[in-house]
Amino acid sequence: xxxxxxxxxxxxxxxxxxxxxxxxxxxxxxxxxxxxxxxxxxxxxxxxxxxxxxxxxxxxxxxxxxxxxxxxxxxxxxxxxxxxxxxxxxxxxxxxxxxxxxxxxxxxxxxxxxxxxxxxxxxxxxxxxxxxxxxxxxxxxxxxxxxxxxxxxxxxxxxxxxxxxxxxxxxxxxxxxxxxxxxxxxxxxxxxxxxxxxxxxxxxxxxxxxxxxxxxxxxxxxxxxxxxxxxxxxxxxxxxxxxxxxxxxxxxxxxxxxxxxxxxxxxxxxxxxxxxxxxxxxxxxxxxxxxxxxxxxxxxxxxxxxxxxxxxxxxxxxxxxxxxxxxxxxxxxxxxxxxxxxxxxxxxxxxxxxxxxxxxxxxxxxxxxxx
Amino acid sequence: xxxxxxxxxxxxxxxxxxxxxxxxxxxxxxxxxxxxxxxxxxxxxxxxxxxxxxxxxxxxxxxxxxxxxxxxxxxxxxxxxxxxxxxxxxxxxxxxxxxxxxxxxxxxxxxxxxxxxxxx
Numbered sequence: 001x002x003x004x005x006x007x008x009x010x011x012x013x014x015x016x017x018x019x020x021x022x023x024x025x026x027x028x029x030x031x032x033x034x035x036x037x038x039x040x041x042x043x044x045x046x047x048x049x050x051x052x053x054x055x056x057x058x059x060x061x062x063x064x065x066x067x068x069x070x071x072x073x074x075x076x077x078x079x080x081x082x083x084x085x086x087x088x089x090x091x092x093x094x095x096x097x098x099x100x101x102x103x104x105x106x107x108x109x110x111x112x113x114x115x116x117x118x119x120x121x122x123x124x125x126x127x128x129x130x131x132x133x134x135x136x137x138x139x140x141x142x143x144x145x146x147x148x149x150x151x152x153x154x155x156x157x158x159x160x161x162x163x164x165x166x167x168x169x170x171x172x173x174x175x176x177x178x179x180x181x182x183x184x185x186x187x188x189x190x191x192x193x194x195x196x197x198x199x200x201x202x203x204x205x206x207x208x209x210x211x212x213x214x215x216x217x218x219x220x221x222x223x224x225x226x227x228x229x230x231x232x233x234x235x236x237x238x239x240x241x242x243x244x245x246x247x248x249x250x251x252x253x254x255x256x257x258x259x260x261x262x263x264x265x266x267x268x269x270x271x272x273x274x275x276x277x278x279x280x281x282x283x284x285x286x287x288x289x290x291x292x293x294x295x296x297x298x299x300x301x302x303x304x305x306x307x308x309x310x311x312x313x314x315x316x317x318x319x320x321x322x323x324x325x326x327x328x329x330x331x332x333x334x335x336x337x338x339x340x341x342x343x344x345x346x347x348x349x350x351x352x353x354x355x356x357x358x359x360x361x362x363x364x365x366x367x368x369x370x371x
Numbered sequence: 372x373x374x375x376x377x378x379x380x381x382x383x384x385x386x387x388x389x390x391x392x393x394x395x396x397x398x399x400x401x402x403x404x405x406x407x408x409x410x411x412x413x414x415x416x417x418x419x420x421x422x423x424x425x426x427x428x429x430x431x432x433x434x435x436x437x438x439x440x441x442x443x444x445x446x447x448x449x450x451x452x453x454x455x456x457x458x459x460x461x462x463x464x465x466x467x468x469x470x471x472x473x474x475x476x477x478x479x480x481x482x483x484x485x486x487x488x489x490x491x
Binding site: 180 | 373460463
């Protein structure tokens with residue numbers, strides 16, 4: 001605590017920024033070396049603590065992420081050396097090989113260590129957290145903990161469960177990864193579409209939890225929204241050619257562009273019809289629209305691209321009544337066809353029906369919008 | 372490589388299988404064994420079980436002997452394979468190939484009992 005107080009605002013700011021931007025990279029790079037999620041997590045946490053002192057004394061390094069990665073990996077190496085015998089008894093994460101990936105360049109006090117040669121393992125980390133052999137709630141919790149770096153307490157708050165409950169959930173999931181030998185790797189091409197869908201679903205769920213949760217701490221919910229947007233951006237950086245990844249990022253941007261107008265001053269939820277469109281975030285809408293256009297090109301679009309396309313139509317409509325309802329309906333039809341995904345089965349027909357009523361309504365003289 | 376047990380569950384029928392059904396089953400399991408072998412796995416063992424009507428359970432408390440399976444389920448355990456696979460993804464791929472008409476399979480990693488006791 002003393003260290004925290006002594007650290008300058010600048011150092012604390014840099015550390016918070018590094019935590020948000022670099023956590024996944026640092027942890028993913030350390031897991032490969034440690035061969036164990038818990039050991040890796042501990043080493044990364046240690047590295048962040050060490051950064052507080054070191055950065056205060058010696059200044060913030062030019063590349064904070066590289067500094068943290070080098071430090072965390074050095075700690076993992078130390079732990080491996082100390083616990084040679086213990087390690088032999090622990091089952092290693094499949095897909096990691098501490099012996100083979102313990103390069104000598106980490107021997108010295110290498111604050112300037114070059115981590116640019118390290119493979120980016122963030123996708124491995126994400127796919128492992130979102131493995132279908134883990135329960136959906138465990139996938140979500142693990143993603144928040146390991147990929148986004150949230151504490152167990154923060155995750156517990158976000159999902160309105162007690163900290164011990166959430167801790168048990170995370171421990172169980174990690175244990176299953178090790179004992180059932182869920183591999184630490186990006187799935188092969190033939191499994192990728194299904195596995196990626198699980199990752200996108202988790203990311204989307206994080207967003208909707210933060211965006212629509214009726215209860216819970218406002219700050220925690222805003223944090224979930226921000227983290228899911230970060231995650232969607234990270235996925236887009238790592239898999240720029242995938243259309244559903246683009247579709248998801250577009251969907252989140254377009255939905256989030258309306259964030260400021262979703263509630264009245266008294267906290268009441270405002271319907272799309274009641275929202276002040278002049279306050280929508282035009283920059284986010286522009287970026288989202290561009291991504292949607294790219295995601296819809298070539299071949300059959302997936303469910304996230306289609307939902308994003310629907311969101312884009314709403315975002316660009318000058319008013320509720322002037323919305324291009326035939327377009328919305330057509331997109332819902334496509335979405336219905338693409339909705340092999342179980343979660344959508346209940347919702348799509350209903351929303352499509354709403355769009356259908358609007359389309360017919362808008363054509364007739366008695367449509368509410370035309371009165 | 373790690374060991375997994377594939378537990379095969381399905382609906383039990385009172386009538387014995389017809390010769391066609393029997394042939395189909397034998398063939399399906401033969402193909403399964405071949406696929407596992409070709410895809411780098413190994414079948415260490417496996418058996419089909421007689422119907423649960425033939426099961427007898429012995430409960431630890433008081434050694435009570437009762438007719439029937441330990442747990443009564445709609446889909447009954449009908450057979451198993453002990454397989455070897457490099458990781459869960461590969462084991463799942465084998466599990467998906469395992470014939471289990473009208474039911475499904477459960478995949479359980481085998482505990483290594485040769486070393487230290489499992490940690491908390």
